[in-house]
Amino acid sequence: MMAKNKIQFQEGYSLFELFSDYGTDEQCRQALFKWKFPDGFVCPECGCKTHCTLENRNLYQCNHCHHQTSATCGTIFDSTKLALSKWFLAIHLMTQLKTAVSALELKRQLKVSYNTAWSMKQKIMQVMKERDDSKPLSGIIQIDDAYWGGEHRGGSRGRGSENKTPIVAAVSTNEDGHPIAMNLNVLSGFKSSEIKRWAQAHLVPGSTVYSDYSWQ
Numbered sequence: 001m002m003a004k005n006k007i008q009f010q011e012g013y014s015l016f017e018l019f020s021d022y023g024t025d026e027q028c029r030q031a032l033f034k035w036k037f038p039d040g041f042v043c044p045e046c047g048c049k050t051h052c053t054l055e056n057r058n059l060y061q062c063n064h065c066h067h068q069t070s071a072t073c074g075t076i077f078d079s080t081k082l083a084l085s086k087w088f089l090a091i092h093l094m095t096q097l098k099t100a101v102s103a104l105e106l107k108r109q110l111k112v113s114y115n116t117a118w119s120m121k122q123k124i125m126q127v128m129k130e131r132d133d134s135k136p137l138s139g140i141i142q143i144d145d146a147y148w149g150g151e152h153r154g155g156s157r158g159r160g161s162e163n164k165t166p167i168v169a170a171v172s173t174n175e176d177g178h179p180i181a182m183n184l185n186v187l188s189g190f191k192s193s194e195i196k197r198w199a200q201a202h203l204v205p206g207s208t209v210y211s212d213y214s215w216q
């Protein structure tokens with residue numbers, strides 16, 4: 001699964017703070033490392049917790065299986081040629097200002113080409129949208145499970161269907177039953193342990209949940 005970029009500045013975070021916290025590429029890289037490995041390095045391949053750093057290439061190599069990873073891999077900064085500090089500034093401008101920031105304004109503030117500014121803006125907006133999609137639901141929630149993959153020809157229907165992707169759809173509604181927000185997530189199956197794990201990540205505790213399950 002792709003690691004999500006979790007950069008989120010607190011409300012009221014100033015440009016001054018941004019420059020002192022994330023003014024250099026090294027500061028940005030260390031911040032990304034911490035977001036990616038909050039409890040220290042863990043090899044994504046084998047789970048080993050020790051690594052060495054290949055300094056010049058900003059790569060972390062697992063001491064056990066020699067898998068190499070970086071702070072930016074799996075994020076929108078992956079294989080970027082731009083300074084990370086420019087990305088951080090772009091994210092700050094796009095998330096902290098009250099009005100929408102145009103690609104032209106980004107170009108001016110970041111000293112990059114218009115095309116670069118435009119593509120940065122698209123990538124950042126995509127991440128912001130994904131973050132909204134993954135916000136936990138609260139209030140009144142209706143949950144349904146389903147299989148993704150179209151009509152099943154012959155064979156069995158229902159929860160055991162093969163070659164289909166199990167998904168769970170959760171919709172939060174207002175008191176009149178009108179949908180407010182929705183989460184669609186892929187699960188590895190519909191075992192109650194899996195559903196519980198999903199609910200902990202995607203539903204705010206104390207929500208009123210309607211579903212066929214008795215897992216609460």
Ligand SMILES: [Zn+2]
Binds near residue numbers: 048066
């Ligand atoms: Zn490893």
